[in-house]
Amino acid sequence: MTSPASHTPLVFVTGGVVSSLGKGIAAASLAAILEARGLKVTMMKLDPYLNVDPGTMSPFQHGEVYVTDDGAETDLDLGHYERFVNTRLSGLNSITTGKIYEAVIRKERRGDYLGGTVQVIPHVTDEIKRCIDAATAGYDVGLVEIGGTVGDIESLPFLEAIRQLRIERGQDMAMFVHLTLIPYIAAAGELKTKPTQHSVKELRSIGIQPDVLLCRSEQPLPDGERRKIALFTNVPEKAVISVIDQDNIHKIPRWLNGQQLDQLVVDQFRLQGKAAPVADLSEWDAVVDAAEHPIDEVTIAVVGKYVDHKDAYKSVGEALKHGGIRQRTRVNLKWLEAEDVERGGADTVLAGVDGILVPGGFGDRGFEGKVLTSKHAREQRVPYFGICYGMQAAAVDVARNIAGLEGANSTENDRATTHPVIGLITEWRTQSGDVERRSEGSDLGGTMRLGLQEQRIKPGTLAHKLYGQDVVGERHRHRYEFNNRYRTQLEAAGLVISAKSMDDLLVEMVELPQDAHPWFLACQAHPEFLSTPRHGHPLFVGFIRAARERKAGGRLLNESSLSEVAA
Template identity: 80%
Template structure:
């Protein structure tokens, strides 16, 4: 029976439950425990895969191809544990499971109700995702008081009752706002939030109090008194300038010791040296580079959360501060590439749809012609291929069929459009299922010897996570290779192009990949492609001096 730590939130949303929970998980892992995490999301969507990036933010993809909430990205960046679709459950998924069982007759004609059928399914999913670990943290999305969250809260209340207090713990994150006019922190919102939680049968064991400044002892005592939580278990979750400081901050307040004692878990001392090194590298950089990120959802940067973190991680491995210049690709279309001048590197990330695509193509063209380090990811690779086809290979009006189904040179397309029995291009109909050819999850690829990709990875076969529909059209492989484009990685069956690059003799660092390597980057390890890209940006800034020094 895996001990469970349930993490809930109150007062307002966006307090950082995911990062707070992941920070505690990182400390527990640093004490030698096998830790996993899980997210319970109250929205009725089955998963975030079809949700707007502007509204929901990033869709995070796991090894097994699950499209999940961005909090799973936080979890994997703080932990060594790889997560799966079991670790992300929505109301939509729960109801889908229950309705499927009802249609099969599993309930023997009984009336299907929220209690016990929905709550039983939630409990089953929690047990399935957490079994086999020393401890598991389960985050409940939303805020206490939301109607949508009630079935999840009822389910975790039942689990606590069934397992007993030594096998389940409630940790509640609340807001302690600072009122400038009064010049003091106010504890009343926290008191009301706990009151709301207790009204549905849940008494928190630990409170994490989010505030702009450390919580004074007097306020801790006051909160403890009115919430029936031990004073030592009222933890200050102060705003920090670096989220990777949180594990050490919580450890210094004894949060991990409180949790372990409450759950009667034996563990070794916390070994946080790796996290201290991450913080030290962040706060004491020896260099700085400017990277332009040209995307489609710049007004909502959570859509690129893993990407921005991966760029920072790439800098951490060489004590380099990465300053991001966010640019909207549609503005590049309208105003030209002037805004790209002066940056040390350019990254074009993924996306869907034709809006802003020509801006991405123009960006790839500018980076190629001006010899600026370029890193294309997913749609950024497709933009690079389209640019090369048009302006180097002489394929006028080359495009992706996602944007122009009548292009005379569809260098990017659905597999069903170019891989047919007769070898002829089969145009996608207007009514085809857009998700029918989505490639998701971890897939191996073979890297070509002597390429930049092979140099960066240091091995012949690597696995990366994917999330896309459209592929490099194999009918144009030979033509583009003859024009000088290097296909540096392909799928293990040799069918799909995974990476392209330019020869080092023509460009100092120009690489694009179809996968999403940002999903496998962590602050402690980084990722070879991001480390190499940041190093190339440093080289560009140094005017060639850096690599000469390294080589010498």
């Protein structure tokens, strides 16, 4: 454990009644307000599942795997955190029960516990506390979200650990914020507080008394219900915060600030000397204003493999909206299954859209639909943005339909393809030149290119124009790469390699010349992970602008006329 002098005040956010109430957004919004008061803030997520990380979990079950700079595969809530605060997070900020038990067992195997019996208390709870301290050290405030719902058996070690922290460090170093549901019963015309009372009772039964209640409801909490909740939960009335449904999540920081939630934190942690007297939320107000007063509107097709579960593409959807916010443009997302393109034909399924984005994915299902999508966008001159698998699909499209490489494919989908334009590095970078084949028993959790890596942008390309830089860093999550043996052939067919890794080995971005296509660009990395509502991302801003220009009949927009949010 760290010394008391280095301890960071911690806000623990728990949830009750039902899941999916929005703990992550609520915690991120509070962090944004505290940051707007000049405090240095960090966040972390404690997830109760036994997987070491979400990297091998199904997108249908768990949603997006969010990747940090250091290559950690984390819960999608870390994406919310990074979009709301300026702190860049790492693997330290994403803890699972599996990661905790893995660490404890490793210590036991090497004899760290000196032959003692290893137990949940104190060994597991001590490891949890150690991880919390490691992730939050050096900050003014750390916000820690506990996954799951109070009452779940899986979350008990985490709850016990934070209970101990409160006892060990006192209430001026640990604060409990509990998010609950206040359901509205339409037949009775009433908001019901009983579920919240029972949720707090459950929390108190394990030794945790909340300092603040965030009461999620469809309408503002009347004063009478607020007083009732305060009375029955032993929470001060001013700390019973109404959290109503919002049509725009970026309104939540201002809403919570209006009820002085940030002041409750500042007062309890005695941070008056560090925090500004009021929060400067002007950037968030500008984001909301741009979203609510658009000057234009576009429709973007997202052609993916998991669109029935949109959380699998959470960051992509948010980044597209951020690109619109930067130019006061409403972005309507049309989610399409790649297999529907295969069945219905690209011309029919993709008719009427202003731009097409093909996101990442794994496996052969729907890949041919992604290739057809690239071909359609290329031939119909629709702005195309390929990300990860979307770049690989574009490379296969150009190989098959322009370079004449019949049967070109990725070895992920066809190991016997005669033209493996996409493959594992070991399949095309060998001493003998012979193709090596991936073993059937390869470890899916340990064969990825992960995390932030720099790439060099080729001058004169669309990519260079958008970034305005020679070298940029983007986050990666993939196994298969553009096969260097086909660089010359595909470049001769008109494909521009606009970015490569710093050692010149790996192709990072491709595009078509702008005299051949108005906006056709694809990247191997995942730029959506670095997009925020306040700053956007240059590739997404450029893509939405290209969609606007297509909608305007190909007319170039007058940049000076755009009412863009100030950078």
